[in-house]
Amino acid sequence: MSSQGSGPVPSSTPSSATPIIKPTDLRGILRYVPRFQGQIFVLALDGSVVADENFGNLLVDIAVLRSLGIKVVLVHGIGHQLQELSETRKIPISNLDGTGITDAATLDLAIRASARVSHLILEGLTQNALKCAITNAVRALPVGILRGVEQLFTGKVDRIDKDFLSHLIERDIVPIIQPIGYAPEGQSLRINSDLLAAEVGEALGASKVIYLGALAGLEINGEVQREIPVDRLRALLKDNPGHIAPAALSKAQHAVRALETGVSRVHLVDGRTFDGLINEIFSNEGVGTLIYANDYQQIRKARRADVRHIYNLTRAAVRREELLHRTQTMIEKHIDQFYVFEIDENIIACVTLTFYADKPQLAEIGSVYVMPFYQNRGIGRKLIEFACLRAKERGATQALALSTQSYSFFTSVMNFEEATTAVLPEARLKSYAENGRNPKVLIKAL
């Protein structure tokens, strides 16, 4: 899939050095489609990206995302255009990025710059046959006085009109959100676009916020990171912010904020790179930086106090012969093997991880159970991924699962393969033969 195409500005030609998605990669892309279909991605375009010659290609990439059923919201910045306007009109500005004081002259130029950028986006989306709308969905309030200094027309987000934006999205209209918010009495206020994208992501329950800027990614100690967990980035921002490239600091801060409020992935991508957006989303390695939330924070090791809860949780599945019968005493005896998944301190799922002395490279994943109300929300998958990670950390190279009724979950969803009883450790082979349930033996390389 190539995103060559004409945009409102001349398109760049891919050089031999730039990664290009070939039609043969289509299968790779289609793998992601069921996962992303219907999800909301907030794309935050810096003003410099809209001014870049690759912008036309980027719009084609956005059209590709829409055609795959991904819902897109565009938030744009204006720094580049504001700077240009200030220089050509010889009007000094009080602040460029919406984080400092915005005086009346700067606000006036910001509104003009914003109109120009939105217009370019409107033209480009029209060229790609996408319906779009500039909105007044961002209600703002003045930041007010900070450390004794009045910030004038700098605003903060008061409320995002979620219903309005959802209404547009549901009708296949791409909302375009400017870095200008509106106070209740209609006054325009300048808002930083990195902050705005994080706020929009939170309000809409977006699965991704993708910052498209003029940076190769998040640079830490001079090196662009391919991926970083939010906990590490948060700690770095707190203890060693100087290690982060200054140009990426604002995006790093707002990425953490977005991830803390429910967005599960934030990407920093160079919006000037041909196919950068598509490659970042649809390839395992990515080309920018992926910042991700800790997916496993709701999973913890079981404690003695959990025995009764685990017993009650799994009783129905035992009755249906989905799980092997275990008494409370048996659960207590093997409590070290159990991990539980909690929502609001209630255990709603569990899994066990067992090691065998005679086959230390093998780890058995068992007793996977998700309360019916919570099934089909990705919890079972997360538990098994977590158990596989733990097993690998402890030196196992293969995961084993024995299943009577849910084996297709292991094979089709978790990529386990059917094996014979020959792979079982001796002790396990004995209990396998004794209990008469005759489960399928499934195996996965870690």
Ligand SMILES: CC(C)(COP(=O)(O)OP(=O)(O)OC[C@H]1O[C@@H](n2cnc3c(N)ncnc32)[C@H](O)[C@@H]1OP(=O)(O)O)[C@@H](O)C(=O)NCCC(=O)NCCS
């Ligand atoms: C099997 C089980 C653990 C899956 O957990 P879950 O949280 O519902 O599953 P997830 O939301 O992570 O994954 C959903 C996917 O798994 C598939 N799936 C769920 N249960 C399945 C099953 N029994 N067989 C095959 N596929 C199944 C869904 O169709 C869905 O596929 P999709 O992503 O392609 O749409 C859960 O349904 C369960 O607890 N079942 C009863 C107990 C049981 O059988 N445990 C296994 C003992 S070894």
